[in-house]
Amino acid sequence: MQNIIMPMHEFFMGMNQLELINRAPGFFKYQPHNVAAHSWKVTQIAQFLADVESQNGAKINWQSVYEKALNHDYTERFIGDIKTPVKYATSTLRSMLADVEDSMTENFIKTEIPRQFQSAYTRRLGEGKDGSIEGQILSIADKVDLMYEAYGELEKFNPEPVFVNIFQSSLEALSEFKHMASVKYIATDILPDIFAEDFINKDLLYDLAKSLLPDFAAAENN
Amino acid sequence: MQNIIMPMHEFFMGMNQLELINRAPGFFKYQPHNVAAHSWKVTQIAQFLADVESQNGAKINWQSVYEKALNHDYTERFIGDIKTPVKYATSTLRSMLADVEDSMTENFIKTEIPRQFQSAYTRRLGEGKDGSIEGQILSIADKVDLMYEAYGELEKFNPEPVFVNIFQSSLEALSEFKHMASVKYIATDILPDIFAEDFINKDLLYDLAKSLLPDFAAAENN
């Protein structure tokens, strides 16, 4: 029906669509979040976390920090929003879905990205959350934004338990990286400000933060 | 976190969420459609198609017509919106996804539906699009609503090619059932009214309708 290939134009038009795709549809009641704006916030957070790691002596590849964060959700455009429990139901399913995502991405790059830019976009649209420090920063930044999204509902007294669950699972994910300077900084310099305000289930989450992030517990006990 | 099981209350609360889940997020620019309202429209259309089949002499199980249509998208709530090309990438993937959907539905029924209603909800939340006349009516009604959703954008001059594609694929799906009285009725008594109005790509779609639905072609040639 639409046979004309429009390299880059199609890529750019797809960005408008990501502005219209809401995250976690049906959950946020006070402030919706679209994939485009989320990607911007994650890149902002990654930029700051890289500052912290860099000041702590880590060698940061800044191009990689930005590139990974900026592009990490572009493929949501052609994959859709598969709920996490579905995605992770079995390891075989998970790897099959990953294969399909890879082959759709590959096909998109082949048809919509001009040849001379294909290797750059193969890297950009691939999985960014690898074991490199920049990949770990992306993993953390993605969870910090999710935590703030949940907090935005909790501080306005949204009682739906899903937001407590999201807040908790974000903290659990952060605790996997608790050895990193940037997660220590979140624990000692950002979380206390969040808990300085009143919101629903604050005590419950406060206890969770203390048990999951030892640096937060230490900071609070001083 | 939320250990209390709340049978039926949880089922009813889930309906509010389906009111907030938009269909084809990022595409509709003039009028959004949520899953709850879509389900109502499909049931209305199925009710009418069953009228047509019944007047044509078919034996209709009305309870089944309504039940299938009313419940056909409830599970979108815990499965999410997986884009069709992903879902159908390979037949193995498709069947694995179907298995996951089945086991999540089964688990939901076991934990959130009181025992005495479990067999009814197993039937209601299972796949309704089977080979029975009621299952075929659901398949057709689902596509007729999709066709009207696309038409609602096309008649307001939305030029994005995706709506032509949706309109076409809806017609193709209808043509698979072209032997049925209800599809004949759509071809001879409903499509002509749609084409009586001006909209983008009308000629293109008109030609498609003629080639895919012989009864429409015959009606137009009179």
Added chain:
Amino acid sequence: MQNIIMPMHEFFMGMNQLELINRAPGFFKYQPHNVAAHSWKVTQIAQFLADVESQNGAKINWQSVYEKALNHDYTERFIGDIKTPVKYATSTLRSMLADVEDSMTENFIKTEIPRQFQSAYTRRLGEGKDGSIEGQILSIADKVDLMYEAYGELEKFNPEPVFVNIFQSSLEALSEFKHMASVKYIATDILPDIFAEDFINKDLLYDLAKSLLPDFAAAENN
């Protein structure tokens, strides 16, 4: 201006409009509800209430349960949203408004529904809340959804007194049917789950529920 009659096409297009007509405009602050989605939820609730009645030994005409619930608000499209106090100001006014609604519906059926389907749509678009068990189920289901709509605001701490009023008047309406198995089930198995959560004016509503629904009071006192 628009002389062409478009049977059924016009009926189907009208469904899109019902998706855009919000219930109680100006009141819901957290989640709007449109007439199409409300109709779907009422039909879902009616389906469940009929399960309860059926298990209690009642003879249910399932086609009628679904048909009444599915179509009960379609005529809002050409009648508009007349506030309840206006509608019920005097019994003469109420019956005159009912007459106008009837004659507009009759006229719509005559001009927009093909002759062979007119008797079915006369039944479907007529008053469904009659004295039959299916009519009573519709009356109850309509109020249960209204109660849940109010609860959705109250649980998010909307302090406007109108939602307490709606919650109360829904309970009062349910209490008129308190002899029915389905209302007993609501009182003993659904309301307690609602009151298991914290929300504004919970105590006030809890007392009301106890005074209006003896089965709820009995369940709570065990």
Added chain:
Amino acid sequence: MQNIIMPMHEFFMGMNQLELINRAPGFFKYQPHNVAAHSWKVTQIAQFLADVESQNGAKINWQSVYEKALNHDYTERFIGDIKTPVKYATSTLRSMLADVEDSMTENFIKTEIPRQFQSAYTRRLGEGKDGSIEGQILSIADKVDLMYEAYGELEKFNPEPVFVNIFQSSLEALSEFKHMASVKYIATDILPDIFAEDFINKDLLYDLAKSLLPDFAAAENN
């Protein structure tokens, strides 16, 4: 439930509700219009029409022009949006509805407006469209805004025939006042600018304007 009377506070809170009540729900697809904003626009238009009448030698009571326009739809808050065909179905019904509206307004004034301001609000919330020049200006201004609301959809190519109907009925209403200087001004100095732009059904409406408003026809023929 809410026994405390809160004079004026209740009146002011009601204005927030009018900001949330949309006009013609289900129709406007490009730009919604709420009752509060509509009231502001009508008052702006009335102000201008009074300028024209005044320059033409009419004696204008400016306080009355503003007061009538500003308050003309406040009672929509407790009456609701009754569709015009219902309202005008029979003259008895129309007068009964008017009586109900009057008695609800009266009751509101008695309970929510402090005694010393009751006579002012009885005048303000009463019917403003009387035979005085200020009442006629309100009638015209209300229709001019409705015409602009329809034009806002037509110029963006909304093909739904309802907007042509609204545009036409607005012109018909204006033509009832065609002897007035302000309607002459609309015909000779504002309508031509509207028709200077391209929009759907422009020719049809242009012909209507010429037949209904002789001054427009004369201006165009020069």
Added chain:
Amino acid sequence: MQNIIMPMHEFFMGMNQLELINRAPGFFKYQPHNVAAHSWKVTQIAQFLADVESQNGAKINWQSVYEKALNHDYTERFIGDIKTPVKYATSTLRSMLADVEDSMTENFIKTEIPRQFQSAYTRRLGEGKDGSIEGQILSIADKVDLMYEAYGELEKFNPEPVFVNIFQSSLEALSEFKHMASVKYIATDILPDIFAEDFINKDLLYDLAKSLLPDFAAAENN
């Protein structure tokens, strides 16, 4: 590009735009407020405040009360929403911005308002908040609506401190006019109703109101 001057048509079309410009973008989470609806509410409040002043013996120019309030924010359309701290950073900047606003308004009047109405619109679109009693009423009414907008968020438990700040600064502005009968009335007959309800930071604001408005303190101490 668009050389044709369309007097008054352009003025009226600009009103549609003011319906789409939200006040304090990014702040209101429960109910947005556009400039058009705000202007209507301010005019309503001014009308009431003028009642109070009039009953207190003041001589009110009603045309001026309405005209000032109705038109006081029309120029936001071509000036934009400059944040208050920017506007007031230095007195030179403030007066330069005022000069630019004046010259843009002057230019708009010259090109879009027909000559015979220019003097009226120069008065209407100029600064209305002068030292006359009508100008003071406008200043008070503008703040009362702002206070109600903040209250609408606070009563729904929006914890963002900006709304406390707005509530406080509105009270401070009112206290500058505390000698006026209308502000006394607000202090003694409207504020107590606001504080009769529960909302976030009620005690804090209650104390502020008592310290800023002596008449409120007196009324509460009785």
Added chain:
Amino acid sequence: MQNIIMPMHEFFMGMNQLELINRAPGFFKYQPHNVAAHSWKVTQIAQFLADVESQNGAKINWQSVYEKALNHDYTERFIGDIKTPVKYATSTLRSMLADVEDSMTENFIKTEIPRQFQSAYTRRLGEGKDGSIEGQILSIADKVDLMYEAYGELEKFNPEPVFVNIFQSSLEALSEFKHMASVKYIATDILPDIFAEDFINKDLLYDLAKSLLPDFAAAENN
């Protein structure tokens, strides 16, 4: 009122606000654009333009490309949306406004950014559109996104002349950089795809593009 300084927490919370601030309020009718999502799109476009420049032999500082684009509109949060004609009314006013913006940014950095990150944020929140190649890429990317935003309205047949004006002024801004490889690429490989589709005023814009961008004219003449 809010004395506690919350370094970085305040910076992150501000991002939620930028998600709620719409660009050009009152203009976009089909798809709104918020500042956060715009910033993401500009960074995506800058990333691509830097690819083009790099392949053309330029030495790119990638960290700078990303940093400039990502942060270029963060200060809109405390400055507000001053309309361009106001901003540029006189060169004195423009430089005074720039001074105010600088001093507000400086103050924000001093109070809300921890000392060890202040120099990084001074660079990030300062003016990025300098004469460096990365600064020029930001200038171009900002205009390309604006052009696409206008195109999104034009392709859906929004007839308001403002979008033609925006499209034109974007092209004019691009033509200032027409010597750059990335602008040549836009002219020869992206604009033709835009003009391959039908939209309002296409011919007018096509002629403008040809006169403003010689490389586009050359590409079209082949």
